[in-house]
Amino acid sequence: MRSIAPLLVLFLLHLCYRPVYSQKIFDVHLHGSKDPAGQLQQLGRAHVYKAALSTSWDQQVTYNDPKVKLLYGLMLPCPNGKVPYSLQPCYSNGAAWPGLAWTEAQIKAGKIDFIGEVLTQYFGIYPGDSSMLPYYALAVKYRLPVGIHTGGAGPNHGAPNFNLKLGNPLFVEPLIYRFPGLKYGSCMRETNITKRLLRS
């Protein structure tokens, strides 16, 4: 009978040098879906271990998954009180802005991990509009990151005051000087439009 030792050695070598696929992904900007459970399953299959979620306040609580760690955002200001595209109310009272005292209470309760998606462009105001400043101040106070939408938008967003010109990322620059501790990230869409805006 022939020895199987050489085959065994080859098999063990194969195990030792087999490439291990261990890429882990942090999805830094996740919009809500009509099917949160299905969306989370899809993320798990794509090796997403963490995701920063931006959707209506009520929908956020329906997101829960043992495999994907979720970071919960605070969406504001909401055009006509609604989340663009899905047009569900951002807040159950239909308001465009969350109250400041309420916001701070939610931060203290650990229910807000970041301020975003900031929808100033959809709302028709600059990211540095005076109405936004108290929220940035809260972000700095509690060391929360801020994600601001810049760039373009898709069709049927349902925001009547959306203004493409307000999506120039350079409009964020004064905020960085005004709030030196601000941890800022851009929820950017369509790099070609952004390039055009930067040149304009």
Ligand SMILES: [Zn+2]
């Ligand atoms: Zn977005």
